[in-house]
Amino acid sequence: MILMNKKVNDLVSKGLFDQIVKFVGTFQLHFPGNLEFHENAYSSLLPSIFKACSISPTQFLPIGIQFHAISIKTGSDLESIISNSLLSMYVKSGQIEYARKVFDTMSVRDIITWNSMINSYIQQGYFVEAIEKFKDMYLLVHEPKKPELVASVLSVCGKTGELRLGRQIHARIVCDGMMTSSPSSVFVSTALVDMYSRCFDVVTALELFSQMIERNEVSWTAMISGCVTNGNFSKSLELFRRMQITEGIEPNRVTLIEVLPACAHFSDVKQGKQIHGYAIRHGFDSESRFETALLDMYCKCGAATLSHASLVFERSAQKDVVMWSSMIRCYSQNGDTGRAMKLFQQMRMAGTRPNSVTLLAIIDACTFLLSVKHAEVVHGYIVKSGLSLYVFVGNSLIDMYAKCGYVEASRKIFSHEIHTRDYISWSAIIHGYALNGNGREALRLFREMQKTEIEIDGITFLSALSACNHSGLIEEGQELFNSVIQNKSISVTVEHYACYIDILGRSGKLEEACQVLSNMPMKPSAAILSSLVSSCKVHGRLKMAEVLAKWLIDLEPENAANYTLHSMVSAEMNNWLGVEEIRRVLCLAQSLLAPLTRIFPAKRSLSSSGSAELVVFVKDDVEQGTDEEFGDANLVATALMSFFETLVRCGNHLNPMSNSQSNRENKENRLGLDGEKGFARVDDLRMALDTVNSTWHSRSSCRLLRRIQQKSM
Structure with missing residues (x-):
């Protein structure tokens, strides 16, 4: 036995734990009698034996269980060092139930015991049990807690959304002084930042991050990742730049992976290419996760970067299912469905099994092709492959067949292949019947859906209304719309009103349509008015059509089609003077645009308020102008405003160069004129205002710099 102890200790000193197990097994085989006689002598060897068994659990775990039985028989399992090593063996072997039994039978548990048990729960995904054991540890153990364990539990709080518990742990960390001790402050603070970010409290995460005395690349990466997770992409890019410029910290591979989604969100190809180049220089470009993130970024930046995405994909030596899916989706979304289908075949030939994301992408390609065969x-x-059991895959198949004109196949999938239907399933089949002209069946399915416990959303309601509209189900459409309005079960939008008013207009119920139009809780859209004008024309209600056409022009004065529609109404009324007046206004617009010799491409930027600004340069044949050549800003404002009012009034004679002081002041206020800087700022006007009066433009060497601040471009 002395020889055995010496041999085992020698192997331990050399770290040859696998040979320890083999040696002990051989010793038992050749000297079986000595095992019973020297059971107590094993106590000193058990920690080494248990550690050796945990190195290769599948091979040596049975031997470890034998020595566990010996320790129970001799009572040595009650010793702290042996029980901890035994617990560690079961934890590393993934035997969570055995580990729990060992933990529960231990009479004395130190901080190492608690750490092992909690970490085992975390590693096996038993997050609730890990949190409960952590709470028990804080109540029963008064020793200093390990920062590594605290960080692990904070990670669990982030994954499970336990923000309240995370805040409690944060308070305990502050009381225990972990935030001030230099060895653990960065480690623990980073874990807190990650926890708050995962729990969608990015404000607290940013505040905590700003208070950190010392920050490393892991801290910066955690904060950048948190901003991306919470949709604050601009902040993540700002932190990425500050990390390098202000702090002088080089980003690591994980940092690059986390910041690439922000580049994709803004279609910032320039920043994405810089990250790509940095990764190549530092050897990150061939790493699988980085390649996947880079490919996803190029794919989301549109058709302009399709070649870059294809190059990254082709050069990748480790094409996993995520990369295949991203590339197929990229081709499909950019209309290159042929290459998407071909790549799908290559993926199958390469032995990569498609997942649900891959199939959704290839279904989109088939939908675009409108090919029943594909x-x-x-x-x-x-x-x-058995993936049709996924409800979202089944929903996509329903939509695909419906758009290909094969609604019978959609119904078969809906009735027999999808066992658990959600509101998207119902919306897809209802929309499919509406799209293929079977309004009665669509309406019947909608009524059937109302009897289920599934909540009907606005999209499903719109599909049912569209079915009534396309199939001429006037009374059914009225009944459906009025029941929803009375019950207030669905939030009715302008799209629903547009469809309902179109139903009434097509059926000739124009007074009722106008009444619905006037009682709308929101501003009517141009599409509603245009549809109603057309309905009035069809049913011979020309006076009503003329009133609505003028309203349409007031609502959308920059759309030339509205003037054409008004002109057609006037022509049917034999109002040829009105037709001539509308044409005169359009000719005036053309004459004002004619002197412009060059319009520079618009440059978009983001203002401090987050709204888009469009900067337009207009100039004559002079190549360069000075600040003195901006001309009279008041004159510019008058010309622009006069032109706009001419379009709005549509035929009322208005002198575009009126010098009335009150009129000019009113125009200045509406334009928000800045006379000192020589530019006009106009809210909510579109590109119809990109003109100037010929009188102003004739001033030699003049140019105009205008900023149009738009709410949406």
Whole structure:
């Protein structure tokens, strides 16, 4: 036995734990009698034996269980060092139940015991049990807690959304002084930043991050990742730049992976290419996760970067299912469905099994092709692979067949292949019947859906209304709309009103349509008015059509089609003077645009308020101008405003160069004129205002710099 102890200790000193198990097994085989006689002598060897067994659990765990039985028989399992090593063996072997039994039978548990048990729960995904054990540890153990364990539990809080518990742990960390001790402050603070970010409290995370005395690349990466997770992409890019410029910290591979989604969100190809170049220089470009993130960034930046995405994909030596799916989706979204289908075949030939994301991308490609043949091939593969059981895949198949004109296949999938239907399933099949002209069946399915416990949303309601509209189900459409308005079960939007008013207009119920229009709780859209004008024309209500056409021009004066529609109404009324007046206004617009010799491409930027600004340069044949050549800003404002009012009034004679002081002051206020800087700022006007009066433009060497601040471009 002395020889055995010496041999085992020698192997321990050399770290040859696998040989320890083999040696002990051989010793038992050749000297079985000595095992019973020297059971107590094993106590000193058990920690080494248990550690050796945990090195290769599948091979040596049975031997470890034998020595566990010996420790129970001799009572040595009650010793702290042996029980901790035994617990560690079961934890590393993934035997969570054995580990729990060992933990529960231990009479004395130190901080190492608690750490092992809690970490085992975390590693095996038992987050609730890990949190409960952590709470018990704080109540029963008064020793200083390990920062590594605290960080692990904070990570669990972030994954499970336990913000309240995370805040409690934060308070305990402050009381225990972990935030001030230099070895652990950065480590623990980073874990807190990550926890708050995962719990969607990015404000607290940013505040905590700003208070950190010392920050490393892991801290910066955690904060950048938190901003991306919470949708604050601009802040993540700002932190990424500050990290390098202000702090002088080089980003690591994980940092680059986390910041690439922000580049994709803003379609910032320039920043994305810089990150790509940095990764190449530092050897990160061949790493699988980085390649996947880079490919996703190029794919989301549109058709302009499709070649870059293809190059990254082709050069990748480790194409996993995520990369295949991203590339197929990229081709499909950019209309290159042929390459998407071809790549799908290559993926299968390469032995990579498609997942649900891949199939959704290839279904989109089939939908774009409107090919029933391709749709059936993809559908057959989905059924064979068993992925049709996923409700979102089934929903996509319903939509695909409906748009291909094969609604019977959509109904078969809806009735027989999808076992658990959600509101998207119902919306897809209702929309499918509406799209293919079977309004009664769509309405019947909508009534059937109302009897279920599934909540009906606005999209499903709009599909049912559209079915009534396209199938001429006037009374059914009225009943459906009025019931929803009375019950207030669905939030009715302008799109619903547009569809309902179109139903009334097509059926000739124009007075009722106008009454609905006047009682709308929101501002009517141009599409509603245009549709109603057309309905009035069809049913011979020309006076009503003329009133609505003028309203349409007031609502959307920059759309030339509205003037054409008004002109057609006037022509049917034999109001040829009105037709001539509308044409005169359009000719005036053309004459004002004619002197412009050059319009520079618009440059978009983001203002401090986050709204988009469009900067337009207009100049004559002079190549360069000085600040003195901006001309009379008041004259510019008058010309622009006069032109706009001419369009709005549509035929009322208005002198575009009126010098009335009150009129000019009113125009200045509406324009928000800045006379000192020589530019006019106009809210909510579109590109119809990109003109100037010929009188102003004739001034030699004049140019105009205007900023149009738009709410949406």
